[in-house]
Amino acid sequence: MTTYAEIVLRAISVYLFMIIAIRLFGKKELAQLSVIDLVFILLISNAVQNAMVGPDNSLQGGLIAAGALFITNFILKKIIGRYDSVGKLIQGEPVMLIYKGKVQERNLKITGFTHAELEAAIREHGVEKIENIDLAMLEVDGNISVLTDDFRTRTHKKRIHKTLNNPNATT
Numbered sequence: 001m002t003t004y005a006e007i008v009l010r011a012i013s014v015y016l017f018m019i020i021a022i023r024l025f026g027k028k029e030l031a032q033l034s035v036i037d038l039v040f041i042l043l044i045s046n047a048v049q050n051a052m053v054g055p056d057n058s059l060q061g062g063l064i065a066a067g068a069l070f071i072t073n074f075i076l077k078k079i080i081g082r083y084d085s086v087g088k089l090i091q092g093e094p095v096m097l098i099y100k101g102k103v104q105e106r107n108l109k110i111t112g113f114t115h116a117e118l119e120a121a122i123r124e125h126g127v128e129k130i131e132n133i134d135l136a137m138l139e140v141d142g143n144i145s146v147l148t149d150d151f152r153t154r155t156h157k158k159r160i161h162k163t164l165n166n167p168n169a170t171t
Contacts, residue, residue: 004064011052011068018048019076019090091140098122098136098146111138122146 052065080087095107097118108118119130125146127133135147 004061007053007056007061007064008068010054011065012072014048014052015069015072018044023090023092094140095138096135097138097144098130098133100135101131101133103130107138113138118144 053061096104121144132148137145
């Protein structure tokens with residue numbers, strides 16, 4: 001019979017393996033889930049279940065594995081919050097995909113995004129053309145943030161409007 005200490009070690013090992021695997025296979029997997037990705041995640045979770053608890057199918061074994069995962073996750077988040085270098089190692093850094101209307105081809109290739117996926121992501125932000133984008137970044141959580149000429153223009157107009165209506169306002 002599997003000891004509870006062994007279940008804890010197995011669960012932590014699988015957890016760390018999954019973090020490394022997700023990190024190696026790219027951030028886009030996190031926020032840009034397709035049907036294929038969802039099925040993959042469900043199958044992976046089923047595949048690693050036995051690796052965590054071994055032959056122990058008891059309620060206690062499952063709860064101990066889950067508890068070990070929660071505690072490991074809590075500790076890892078605290079470490080990431082305290083040490084930027086660990087956060088960069090595990091989560092990576094934001095990647096610039098578009099700058100001043102130009103696709104950063106090298107970064108697009110590094111992240112594994114296709115032009116079609118990038119264009120779909122910018123449409124989700126309500127932007128028609130890549131040329132209208134000042135900056136698009138793939139964030140560490142897998143989301144794409146987009147800043148457009150329109151955003152800059154609106155912000156600039158608000159500052160001018162404030163200044164015209166209030167001569168004492170600072171810009």
